[in-house]
Amino acid sequence: MSRKRHPREIDPPYRDPLFMESLPARPVRIMTEYIDPLERLRREKVGDTIVMFGSARIRSRNHALEHLHKLRKEKRRHATLEYRASLRDAKSALEMSRYYEEARELSRRITSWAMSLGDHPRRFVICSGGGPGIMEAANLGAAEAGGKSIGLSIQLPHEQRPNDYISPELSFMFHYFFMRKLWFAQLAKALIVFPGGFGTMDELWEMLTLMQTGKLQRRNLILIYGRKYWDRVLDWKHMLRCGTINQHEYDLLQFADNVDEAFQRVRDDLEKHHLEPDTLLQ
Numbered sequence: 001m002s003r004k005r006h007p008r009e010i011d012p013p014y015r016d017p018l019f020m021e022s023l024p025a026r027p028v029r030i031m032t033e034y035i036d037p038l039e040r041l042r043r044e045k046v047g048d049t050i051v052m053f054g055s056a057r058i059r060s061r062n063h064a065l066e067h068l069h070k071l072r073k074e075k076r077r078h079a080t081l082e083y084r085a086s087l088r089d090a091k092s093a094l095e096m097s098r099y100y101e102e103a104r105e106l107s108r109r110i111t112s113w114a115m116s117l118g119d120h121p122r123r124f125v126i127c128s129g130g131g132p133g134i135m136e137a138a139n140l141g142a143a144e145a146g147g148k149s150i151g152l153s154i155q156l157p158h159e160q161r162p163n164d165y166i167s168p169e170l171s172f173m174f175h176y177f178f179m180r181k182l183w184f185a186q187l188a189k190a191l192i193v194f195p196g197g198f199g200t201m202d203e204l205w206e207m208l209t210l211m212q213t214g215k216l217q218r219r220n221l222i223l224i225y226g227r228k229y230w231d232r233v234l235d236w237k238h239m240l241r242c243g244t245i246n247q248h249e250y251d252l253l254q255f256a257d258n259v260d261e262a263f264q265r266v267r268d269d270l271e272k273h274h275l276e277p278d279t280l281l282q
Helices: 025-042 061-073 081-115 134-144 177-186 198-212 229-234 236-241 259-273
Strands: 047-055 125-128 148-155 171-174 187-193 223-227 253-256
Touching: 025 171, 047 081, 047 134, 047 253, 061 081, 061 236, 081 125, 125 134, 125 198, 125 223, 134 148, 171 177, 171 198, 177 187, 177 198, 187 198, 198 223, 229 236, 229 253, 236 253, 253 259
Parallel strands: 047 125, 047 187, 125 148, 148 171, 187 223, 223 253
Antiparallel strands: none
């Protein structure tokens, strides 16, 4: 039987939704985006993570093929400039879909290997940004291996719900980008960067800057996946030639162009530098 409420009784501030959404309560909201992931990750015994970044717009091969076949069936009725542009985009999407399938397979292999290391704590858990595209592929691969994976989703003006392959107990939604970035960096032992756009590059530069300035004390692998894409987007060695980075900073980067090469680089680096757990969650 519930206690009878006194007519003049009022709720404490943390139960007042107007206060909790107010500007003065912002520090409280920020703290919840640290404390909630901390407690849930501890509960699931997550020791450390492998973060996989990449475009939300890259489709699976089946999805890209289906879209292309649908367009080709419409050719006789829509032989316009707009149709040709759509067909060109669909062919490009099919070509880029290789990265979805390769991210999926790489995640599956890493998860299968990591599970062999035990679960007290869970080692090298796949962590993505929680959305579609490469993020979905990373979570899907981990699920196919029978492992858990993390999704760090973000509230955006356009709706983007968490993908279906994140372990439900490790699915997080953030309002603040900087708190989301903190959790990307906090437990990561490796960062694998698939082709992507502004968001992917933002997250890459954030991690590189933390390593360059010594704010990340651990030696973390940064693996750039897909030179065919990235070498046209960024001339890494031009920065070195112009002196805007030095050789040591350039050497923070490693590169891979297929799943076998990527998996071997990741496994070798983790076995060399991170096989003994040093989790921050204990």
